[in-house]
Amino acid sequence: MSNDFDESFLNRKSSQGLSWWFANFSTGANERDKEGMRKARRIRRISLTDRLLNHPGRLSILYFLVLIVVVTGLLLLPISTRSWVFTNFPVAFFTAVSALSTCGIPVVNTGEYWSMFGQVVILLSIQFGGLGVMTFASMVALGASRRLKVSQRILTASELGTTKLSEIKSVLSVAIGTFVIAEVLTFALLLPELFRINNGQVGRTLWQALFYAVSAYNNTGFTPDATGLHINRWGVGLPILLSAFVGTLGFPVVLNVVQCAYRRISPKRWTLHTKLTLATTAILVVASLIWFLAVEWDNATLFPADDASMKLRRALSAAVMPRSAGFDISWVPDVSNETKVFMSLLMFIGAGSSSTAGGIRVTTFAVIVLICAASFTGHRDVTVFRRRIPRRIQMTAVSVTTACSALVLIGAVALMFVTGCDFVDAIFEASSAFSLGGYSVGVASAGNPASLFILSAEMIVGRLGPLTIAYSISRPMAPEPIRYPQENIIVG
Structure with missing residues (x-):
């Protein structure tokens, strides 16, 4: 009978609720409850897997850091170099981070320095990095637990650009399918021209086509040939340009456009994210094209003695590539300082959300511009395409920028x-490293390890994203029981 009246924590199953009236007279009950809870906490153990799955941001960072360690270790080995020598640590570390982040800034010539084994390691690193830290981490979590937890699904939804948690698994499948289809098509389109360039060498042609296909869609500046100038030929440059451009749009945009086209839905019914991404991207590409044609027309390095069509192609490549992939960086050091500043702005803006490129993203830039426009015109709401942008999105855009x-x-x-x-x-x-643009003017060099480590840090943060890092270290927001009086301040 005494157990029936003992409603302490350890005896909660035996008690039948008969002693609720007796609680006020049982002076030792509270002490037993506290002691029982302390014992229960000591007994309970949370596995490492549960801890990681409860913090998807930390899982993604851990996944990325583990890959950096593994790839760096492989690139340090003599088998990774053509001359069979140990690569010094700063060069191996920088190359690993550059490949995994899909930045693609080469500190050594990829085709001449790295052996076939080293190039395969770099290619696999590009592929894993392009899939996205958050996307791959979610697949690991899905395979481990057979289901995505709510916190994991929310962060993955944000990364992939969908708003419905039930769509996460299908979107992950579509993301992988998009990678495969885009890279296979690019590979097929590159084969004929590369076959002619390599004088019928089948093995070399297949390897270069595969490397270019993966590197292009993942918006990485690494190239398999010694100079990277094959893209100046229409048969190679155009497929790479198109693949890189599609890669900058992001999974949500590609998925939305394909679904609407398949269902014969008018572009007017595209999502706001798709409309804003495509409109902003078009404006940036046109502005870049005009800039390079107007400012760098007499640049003999960028525009050698070619016909008008070749100059237009070079200008189009220069207009598209700085926001994503740093293919053919031979002309970059010779542009004017004004163009370098303009390219820095383009790289800082970057590409579409949930894309293989980096930067603050074109939608973030568009929201900042819309906020300024609403403020200057005296409007309370920030609107575009007859839709109002939530205040939470506005604050996120300002914070990220x-x-x-x-x-x-x-x-x-x-x-x-x-x-x-x-x-x-x-x-x-710094803008190129953070935005994963892949361009360089020669500041980073193997002879200056400090510069390599600085740019590596920029690339790591640029790949993981400020929001992911903030999520991984943040704690649940505490309720605000008190709201203090509001008072204006003078700004501006």
């Missing part, structure tokens, strides 16, 4: 300290 601007500026100043370069080159290099 501010944090990323500070990151790029800090990186540029650090590069100036360790290399002695001027501000224009430093801001260009």
Whole structure:
């Protein structure tokens, strides 16, 4: 009978609720409850898998860091180089981060320095990095638990751009399918021209086509040939250009456009995200094309003595590539400082959300512009395409832009300290590393390890994303029982 009246924590199953009236007279009950809870906490053990799945942001960071360690270790081995020598750690580490982040800034010539084994390691790194840290981490979690937890699905939904948690699994499948289809098509389109370039060498042609196909869609500047200039030929450059451009749009846009086309739905019914991404991307590409044709027309490095059509193709490649893939960087150091600043802005903006490229994303930039427009015109709501953008999205855009601007500026100043370069080159290099653009003006060099580590840090944060890192270290927001009085301040 005594057990029936004992409603302490350890005896909660035996008690039948008969002693609720007796609780006020049982002076030892509370103490037993506390002791029981302490014992229960000591007994209970949470597995490492549960801890990681409860924090998907941390899982993604861990996944990325483990890959960096593995790839760096492989690139350090003599088998990874053509001359069978040990690669020094800064070069191997920088190359691993550059490949996994899909940035593609080469510190050594990929075709001449790395052996076939090393190039295969780089290619696999590009593929895993292009799939996305958050996407691959979600697949790992799905395979481990056979289901996605709510916290995991919410973060994956944000990464893939969908708003319905029930669609996450299908979107992950579509993302992988999009990768396969885009890379296979690019591979097939590259084969004929590369076969002619390589004088009928089948093995070399197949390898270069595969490398270019993976590198192009993942918006990575690594190239399998010694110079990377094969893309100046229409048969190679055009498929790479189209693949890289599709890769910049992001899974949500590609999925939405394909679904609407398959169902014969008018573009007017595209999602707001798709409309805003395509409209902003078109404006940026046209503005870039006009800039390069107007400002760099007399640049003999970018526009050698070619006909008008070839100059137009070169200008189009220069207009599209800086926001995503750094193919053919031979002309970059010879452009004017004004163009370097303009390219830095393009790289900082980057490509579409949930794409293989980086930057603050074109939708973030568009929201910032719309906020300014609404403020200047005295409108309370921020609207576009007859839709109102939620205040939460506005605050996120402002926060991401501010944090990323500070990151790029800090990186540029650090590069100036360790290399002695001027501000224009430093801001260009920092913007390229953060946005995973892949272009370089020569600030990063194997002879200056400090510059490699600075740019590696920029690439890691650019790949993981400020929001992912903030999510991984953040705690649940505490309720605000008190709201203080509002008072205006003077700004501006």
